[in-house]
Amino acid sequence: QVQLVESGGGLVQAGGSLRLSCAASGFRFSRYTMGWFRQAPGKEREFVAAITWSGGSARVADSVKGRFTISRDNAKNTVYLQMNSLKPEDTAVYYCAADSMGPIATTPLEYEYWGQGTQVTVSS
Numbered sequence: 001q002v003q004l005v006e007s008g009g010g011l012v013q014a015g016g017s018l019r020l021s022c023a024a025s026g027f028r029f030s031r032y033t034m035g036w037f038r039q040a041p042g043k044e045r046e047f048v049a050a051i052t053w054s055g056g057s058a059r060v061a062d063s064v065k066g067r068f069t070i071s072r073d074n075a076k077n078t079v080y081l082q083m084n085s086l087k088p089e090d091t092a093v094y095y096c097a098a099d100s101m102g103p104i105a106t107t108p109l110e111y112e113y114w115g116q117g118t119q120v121t122v123s124s
Contacts, residue, residue: 002026002113004096009118012086016122020081022096022115033099034072034079035111038092038120047106048094049081059104064090086122093117 008020020036035050049060049070058070069082079096097111105111 002098004098004113004115006094006096006115006118009094009120011121011123014087014122014124016086017082017084018086018120020083020094020096020118020120022079022081024077024079024096024098027098027113029077029098030074031100033102033104034070035097035099035105036070036079036081036094037097037108037111038090038094039117040092043092045095045108047108050099050104050106051079052102052104057104059106061106083120086120088122088124091120091122093119 003025005023031053033052036048037045038048039045047061051058051070055072067085072079095117096115098113099111
C-alpha cells in the first residue's frame with residue numbers, strides 16, 4: 001500500500017522558517033522523482049519544487065527560488081522542503097508527490113502518488 005505522509009506544517013510569522021517532511025512507503029522510493037506542490041484556497045495546485053531519484057537534479061518554482069530548498073534521504077525514504085523567509089502568500093496546503101517517469105515534471109498530472117497534505121499558514 002502506497003503512502004506519502006507529510007508533516008511539519010503549522011503557523012509561522014512572516015520571515016520565519018518551516019521544514020516539511022514527507023515519509024514514503026509501499027513503493028521503491030529511491031527510483032522516483034519526488035515533488036512538492038501547494039494549493040491555496042480558490043487556486044489551482046501549483047508546482048513548488050522537485051528532485052530526481054538520485055538527488056542529482058532539483059528544480060524550484062520562481063516564486064520560491066532562493067527561499068525554499070528540496071532534499072531527500074533515500075535511506076529514510078523521506079523528502080524534505082526547507083522553507084525560509086516565508087511570506088503570507090506562501091500560505092497553502094502543501095502536498096508531496098511521486099513520479100516514476102524520471103525527468104522533473106512541474107504539472108500535477110505527471111505524478112502518480114500523492115500525500116494528504118499539510119497546512120502552512122504564514123501570518124503577516
